[in-house]
Amino acid sequence: MRLLVWQExxxxxxxxxxxxxxxxxxxLRQRGYEISVVTRQDRLDLPKQGQYQGVAxxxxxxxxxxxxxxxxxxxxIRRHIKELKRxxxxxxxxxxxxxxxxxxxxxxxxxxxxxxxxxxxxxxxSVIPMRVRQDALFKRTLLAANWVTCVxxxxxxxxxxxxxxxxxxxxVTYNGLDFSAPPxxxxxxxxxxxxxxxxxIRDKGFDLALRAFASLADHMPGLRLVIAGDGPARxxxxxxxxxxxxxxxxxxxxxxxPDNVPALMNSATLVVMPSRREGLPGVALEAALMxxxxxxxxxxxxxxxxxxxxxxxxxxxxxxxxxxEAILFLxxxxxxxxxxxxAARRRAQEVFSFERYVDxxxxxxxxxxxxxxxxxxxxxxxxxxxx
Amino acid sequence: MLTLSxxxxxxxxxxxxxxxDGEAIIINLANGVYYSMDKAGGFIWEMIQRKxxxxxxxxxxxxxxxxxxxxxxKDVEQLVDELLRxxxxxxxxDQSPVAGDPLPDPPERLPxxxxxxxxxxxxxxxxxxxxxxxGLEDISWTDPGETPSGA
Numbered sequence: 276m277r278l279l280v281w282q283e284x285x286x287x288x289x290x291x292x293x294x295x296x297x298x299x300x301x302x303l304r305q306r307g308y309e310i311s312v313v314t315r316q317d318r319l320d321l322p323k324q325g326q327y328q329g330v331a332x333x334x335x336x337x338x339x340x341x342x343x344x345x346x347x348x349x350x351x352i353r354r355h356i357k358e359l360k361r362x363x364x365x366x367x368x369x370x371x372x373x374x375x376x377x378x379x380x381x382x383x384x385x386x387x388x389x390x391x392x393x394x395x396x397x398x399x400x401s402v403i404p405m406r407v408r409q410d411a412l413f414k415r416t417l418l419a420a421n422w423v424t425c426v427x428x429x430x431x432x433x434x435x436x437x438x439x440x441x442x443x444x445x446x447v448t449y450n451g452l453d454f455s456a457p458p459x460x461x462x463x464x465x466x467x468x469x470x471x472x473x474x475x476i477r478d479k480g481f482d483l484a485l486r487a488f489a490s491l492a493d494h495m496p497g498l499r500l501v502i503a504g505d506g507p508a509r510x511x512x513x514x515x516x517x518x519x520x521x522x523x524x525x526x527x528x529x530x531x532x533p534d535n536v537p538a539l540m541n542s543a544t545l546v547v548m549p550s551r552r553e554g555l556p557g558v559a560l561e562a563a564l565m566x567x568x569x570x571x572x573x574x575x576x577x578x579x580x581x582x583x584x585x586x587x588x589x590x591x592x593x594x595x596x597x598x599x600e601a602i603l604f605l606x607x608x609x610x611x612x613x614x615x616x617x618a619a620r621r622r623a624q625e626v627f628s629f630e631r632y633v634d635x636x637x638x639x640x641x642x643x644x645x646x647x648x649x650x651x652x653x654x655x656x657x658x659x660x661x662x
Numbered sequence: 663m664l665t666l667s668x669x670x671x672x673x674x675x676x677x678x679x680x681x682x683d684g685e686a687i688i689i690n691l692a693n694g695v696y697y698s699m700d701k702a703g704g705f706i707w708e709m710i711q712r713k714x715x716x717x718x719x720x721x722x723x724x725x726x727x728x729x730x731x732x733x734x735x736k737d738v739e740q741l742v743d744e745l746l747r748x749x750x751x752x753x754x755x756d757q758s759p760v761a762g763d764p765l766p767d768p769p770e771r772l773p774x775x776x777x778x779x780x781x782x783x784x785x786x787x788x789x790x791x792x793x794x795x796x797g798l799e800d801i802s803w804t805d806p807g808e809t810p811s812g813a
Binding site: 283284315317318338341342344346347349350353354372373375377378382385397399410411412413415476507 | 781784785789
């Protein structure tokens, strides 16, 4: 099957969706899929075309074209995408996430008409009005899709509320975890470290982690907070750390290669996710993989990964005091913290296995084709290699 | 109230527009709202760009597409109303269309579809969801044994 994927950001950009997508596509290729990815060329030093693990990548300056309202560039991108669709002849189009790039998929649909799937990775209440206009790209993309799948029940419920028309053609597909990582190490309570990992944006709530940490640091002098990641909020977070007198006990690592995340997790006593918006939190899955207990907020799909008092502790969004209390509890109850982490790992192996995840998408793609009147037997079994 | 003799034109200071292969792409430069029209809609936009009157546009639409006069006039008026509401066009004081080669007619009248103005209002919201991420230039990311290409 030839699969054309729309993805806002892709390799070598680091993020939960990006890392997981490369693993999914690599596994699908082993099952005979031929995959091309259309993505944004946010970094101009990246070439317009490339490949990673046999997946062809086509990068377009979509962000620049839209934000600068550059009609010439927009028309040029549309022309290239139409040519790509006609040349690649995909059997199915997958919008893996929904962002401004979807404009170029929707507006070129006549170039090569095939079924499409949309995966929603996050809740949108904070950015999309609950009464979605008919002329919103978000709504139009979902309405045009043959199927919409969501990474959690929370995301699905919200999507169905925003666009009720997708009720009968939507589902949940949980993300998967690659269990080939190194084994988890015991939780280090002698040198306790709290880990926050992710893009440094307001939605991740790391400002709350800093404030909660500030209330604990005086009581636990050896405690450290590590914030790994980067983003537009970094300088404000660094300023806040200084303002709170935490410059000697908080470390900002910047981006960490996905290859190094397991080792980073192994150095942490617990993981804190004070998010204000989440779909299915990849960091919580990574923490479960490495048997780390998680303290997190009850937003989006977090409660579907972190089970309160079983695999971690949940607190209300923006509740800094409750966050600090929960962190302190786990730091002072090592047996409970260890048990939570081990339970998280066992559950992740049952519910979020990578094989199950790949099977789910493989089956979903096939089902969409059958529902649209295309039989898998009509597809090329041995697609030509990319040149 | 518009009359059929009224000439219209794009609001050139506020709007950027291009027609490519019969498809019109339009951006409101003030608010970033993006529009597109194809087929009959793209054709009507081209007529407006050339400052044709509504009557001339209806006549040309009937010559190009398999559509009755009554339907063509109703749809042109409806689309023009929408373009006016979206502040994409305004009345023109010119007495004749822009000089130039006429739009070529196809050998046979084309099947007609209702001209539709596709409007995308939420670009700003979607841009805010997933901004570019800085500082990744020095991060290596390879699976063991893999040699990446294209970076």
